[in-house]
Amino acid sequence: MRKARAVVTGGAGFLGSHLCERLLSEGMEVVCIDNLLTGSLSNVEHLFGVDGFTFIKYDVTNYIHVPGPVDFVLHFASPASPIDYLELPIQTLKVGSLGTHKALGLAKAKGARFLLASTSEVYGDPLVHPQPESYWGNVNPVGPRGVYDEAKRFAEAMTMAYHRYHRLETRIVRIFNTYGPRMRRNDGRVVPAFICQALAGEPLTVFGDGSQTRSFCYVDDLIEGVVRVLFSEITEPINLGNPQEMTVLEFAQVIKELTGSSSPIEFRPLPVDDPKVRQPDITKARVFLGWEPRVPLRTGLSRTIEYFRKTREAL
Ligand code: NAD
Numbered sequence: 001m002r003k004a005r006a007v008v009t010g011g012a013g014f015l016g017s018h019l020c021e022r023l024l025s026e027g028m029e030v031v032c033i034d035n036l037l038t039g040s041l042s043n044v045e046h047l048f049g050v051d052g053f054t055f056i057k058y059d060v061t062n063y064i065h066v067p068g069p070v071d072f073v074l075h076f077a078s079p080a081s082p083i084d085y086l087e088l089p090i091q092t093l094k095v096g097s098l099g100t101h102k103a104l105g106l107a108k109a110k111g112a113r114f115l116l117a118s119t120s121e122v123y124g125d126p127l128v129h130p131q132p133e134s135y136w137g138n139v140n141p142v143g144p145r146g147v148y149d150e151a152k153r154f155a156e157a158m159t160m161a162y163h164r165y166h167r168l169e170t171r172i173v174r175i176f177n178t179y180g181p182r183m184r185r186n187d188g189r190v191v192p193a194f195i196c197q198a199l200a201g202e203p204l205t206v207f208g209d210g211s212q213t214r215s216f217c218y219v220d221d222l223i224e225g226v227v228r229v230l231f232s233e234i235t236e237p238i239n240l241g242n243p244q245e246m247t248v249l250e251f252a253q254v255i256k257e258l259t260g261s262s263s264p265i266e267f268r269p270l271p272v273d274d275p276k277v278r279q280p281d282i283t284k285a286r287v288f289l290g291w292e293p294r295v296p297l298r299t300g301l302s303r304t305i306e307y308f309r310k311t312r313e314a315l
């Protein structure tokens with residue numbers, strides 16, 4: 001019997017590379033498609049010799065041609081850090097719209113199940129807290145962050161249209177802040193930013209007064225959730241994230257403590273439309289998937305700090 005075959009767009013990125021590894025370990029063949037816009041070959045190089053793994057350097061906003069059978073298409077391609085998508089606004093809108101359309105088209109042509117990596121950003125600066133999937137969000141379409149938020153909202157709408165009109169099997173995961181090894185040290189997200197600043201003895205740059213909240217999920221927990229959603233029958237969007245919420249200032253203190261750093265904290269202006277609070281309501285994932293995060297924050301952060309220590313020595 002042939003092995004199941006999955007296409008992962010954005011597979012050379014942070015989450016995509018962990019997902020490729022996990023699907024290979026589930027016994028699947030994996031075709032990783034990535035144009036390396038914000039990802040890196042170093043995230044997947046160790047998979048090059050692995051049986052069943054193929055890497056294709058390609059921009060998925062163009063027609064995607066994959067020879068042979070495909071059983072699953074997991075669409076993870078998109079800049080994901082605020083710095084990246086503010087620098088790459090058009091590519092972000094294109095990969096969320098045209099890229100999602102092409103990935104859906106591939107799934108339809110192959111009769112494959114499609115999974116969209118959506119985001120908590122579809123809730124914008126939320127007026128409901130914590131955020132359940134039933135909340136429609138509070139997004140500024142014309143603000144600088146709109147390029148990401150609206151692209152993902154469009155991607156969700158397009159995915160549901162393919163499901164309803166073409167009867168495609170689709171899944172949507174709304175991913176909340178996730179961290180772990182293989183984040184880019186300079187991608188501007190708070191986890192690599194604070195860890196690398198602390199390790200270098202530089203000031204930790206807290207935006208605003210640091211009272212805004214986030215909830216951080218370790219990558220292994222997130223990937224476990226993605227796989228459970230993929231094999232579930234849940235077509236409606238489902239939140240995946242860690243409900244343990246803290247302020248950014250508290251988070252800076254935790255990083256200082258875990259790295260043993262004496263870096264000072266410096267306050268910088270808050271970016272436009274930066275959400276004031278964010279915490280997933282994961283009742284749906286708990287009830288329907290039996291999923292919840294298992295890795296405590298300090299354990300996940302220690303592993304991530306170790307990764308940045310090692311890659312820093314290699315620089
Ligand atoms: P990442 O930047 O590390 O990975 C994204 C990958 O997509 C990169 O390898 C990049 O080169 C690739 N890519 C971008 N445009 C492309 C294109 N046109 N064609 C082919 N490849 C392209 O980011 P990540 O954190 O791994 O995020 C992966 C996905 O998960 C994104 O869709 C993101 O929106 C979503 N997500 C991530 C988080 C998080 O906390 N990490 C939270 C919510 C949603």
Ligand code: UDP
Nearest residue numbers: 082188189190191193205206207212248274
């Ligand atoms: N942040 C910060 N200092 C940094 C980077 C980010 O204080 O050097 C803040 C940012 O303003 C936001 C939170 O940390 O309130 C999380 O930012 P991140 O870019 O990781 O992701 P977001 O949740 O905003 O998409």
